[in-house]
Amino acid sequence: MKILIVGGKLQGVEAAYLSKKAGWLSLLVDKNDQAPAAAMCDKFLCLDAMNEGAMVQLFRNVDLVIPAMENRAVLEKLLSYQKITGTPMVYDQKAYDISSSKIKSDRLFQTKKIPAPRQYPACSYPVIVKPSNRSGSEGVVKINSRKDLEQNVEYLNGNYVIQEYLEGRSYSLEVIGNGRSYNVLQITEIIIDDDYDCKRVVAPASVSEDLKKEFVRIAEEMAEIIQINGIFDIEVILDNGQFKVLEIDARLPSQTPISVYHSTGINMIELMAEAIEGNVRKVAISSKKVCLYQQVMVNSNGCCVLGEKIMGSAGPLKVIDGFFGADEAITNYEPGKTAWVATVIITAATEKKAYLKFDQVFAKIQSQIDENYCIKEAVL
Numbered sequence: 001m002k003i004l005i006v007g008g009k010l011q012g013v014e015a016a017y018l019s020k021k022a023g024w025l026s027l028l029v030d031k032n033d034q035a036p037a038a039a040m041c042d043k044f045l046c047l048d049a050m051n052e053g054a055m056v057q058l059f060r061n062v063d064l065v066i067p068a069m070e071n072r073a074v075l076e077k078l079l080s081y082q083k084i085t086g087t088p089m090v091y092d093q094k095a096y097d098i099s100s101s102k103i104k105s106d107r108l109f110q111t112k113k114i115p116a117p118r119q120y121p122a123c124s125y126p127v128i129v130k131p132s133n134r135s136g137s138e139g140v141v142k143i144n145s146r147k148d149l150e151q152n153v154e155y156l157n158g159n160y161v162i163q164e165y166l167e168g169r170s171y172s173l174e175v176i177g178n179g180r181s182y183n184v185l186q187i188t189e190i191i192i193d194d195d196y197d198c199k200r201v202v203a204p205a206s207v208s209e210d211l212k213k214e215f216v217r218i219a220e221e222m223a224e225i226i227q228i229n230g231i232f233d234i235e236v237i238l239d240n241g242q243f244k245v246l247e248i249d250a251r252l253p254s255q256t257p258i259s260v261y262h263s264t265g266i267n268m269i270e271l272m273a274e275a276i277e278g279n280v281r282k283v284a285i286s287s288k289k290v291c292l293y294q295q296v297m298v299n300s301n302g303c304c305v306l307g308e309k310i311m312g313s314a315g316p317l318k319v320i321d322g323f324f325g326a327d328e329a330i331t332n333y334e335p336g337k338t339a340w341v342a343t344v345i346i347t348a349a350t351e352k353k354a355y356l357k358f359d360q361v362f363a364k365i366q367s368q369i370d371e372n373y374c375i376k377e378a379v380l
Contacts, residue, residue, distance in 0.1 A: 009070035065082065085347075088277060101160075170190040173233065200292060203262070204264075230276060299338070
């Protein structure tokens with residue numbers, strides 16, 4: 001299988017990593033020669049995806065195209081190339097149109113009576129304000145009072161979703177389908193940092209059987225509503241024993257697919273390729289290991305755990321086996337570097353053992369930093 005990945009940021013990292021695990025040949029296109037995924041694919045092309053001549057030729061020479069970005073103008077151009085060439089592409093335009101607008105998706109939750117946080121003004125403070133057309137945690141802020149909200153008039157102009165702030169554990173689940181039948185995959189726990197950015201994924205999530213069934217029911221209902229032809233992920237928060245849907249995203253997510261792969265052995269890229277050809281091979285979700293997937297940053301302040309945003313501006317990344325005792329790391333580390341970041345991948349038989357293993361990895365990193373903030377010894 002030869003695939004073309006369009007976009008080299010964090011979604012591109014996910015696609016390049018999993019295509020390598022599948023044994024596929026991957027080509028990556030990004031106009032930024034310092035894109036994080038640039039060194040993780042088999043061939044990198046520093047190219048503007050709006051270049052029709054070059055892109056159509058690339059489409060004709062691959063078996064599958066995976067958009068790994070959320071630029072609507074680029075996505076529209078990719079659709080036009082797909083129509084010219086007939087090359088399969090993992091992109092559900094209708095589902096993406098809903099999920100890329102938090103206003104549209106929240107309206108859908110309300111219409112279909114999907115449990116979700118209460119909307120402003122029919123809720124109490126604090127509230128969470130989310131830009132309608134931005135991805136993930138970008139631009140998300142917490143507002144504690146009506147006075148604070150009214151001082152930020154732009155939040156009331158209709159381009160934002162304002163809803164009750166809920167404190168609870170967050171979980172994610174991917175669904176892959178062909179518009180008629182669907183695979184509902186492993187539930188993962190999403191742990192965020194102070195900026196509402198995901199700093200750790202735990203796969204599988206530790207939830208009761210009743211909650212698992214309820215989350216799967218919600219995910220299957222959403223799949224039927226949007227008739228997903230490709231992939232979407234659904235994020236929920238546990239509020240007083242009930243799951244409430246925070247958002248859906250009809251595109252390849254970051255972090256969770258690699259986590260699920262290391263926990264179950266299931267490669268979402270392979271399932272996506274099959275689904276886009278009309279085949280949904282039902283897979284049994286069996287957690288063989290617990291996987292912790294989390295980011296660390298080393299700089300003059302020492303070593304800390306932060307959200308995935310730190311990986312997006314780190315330049316080209318690579319995979320290193322056995323990184324400070326972790327199973328693997330995706331990192332821009334180089335010997336002697338005074339500042340670097342890494343996503344460390346930890347697996348173990350139980351969640352407790354996985355956390356103990358991460359503590360050992362973190363301690364080893366800290367112990368290897370000298371007074372100049374350089375690593376003193378070899379990585380392995």
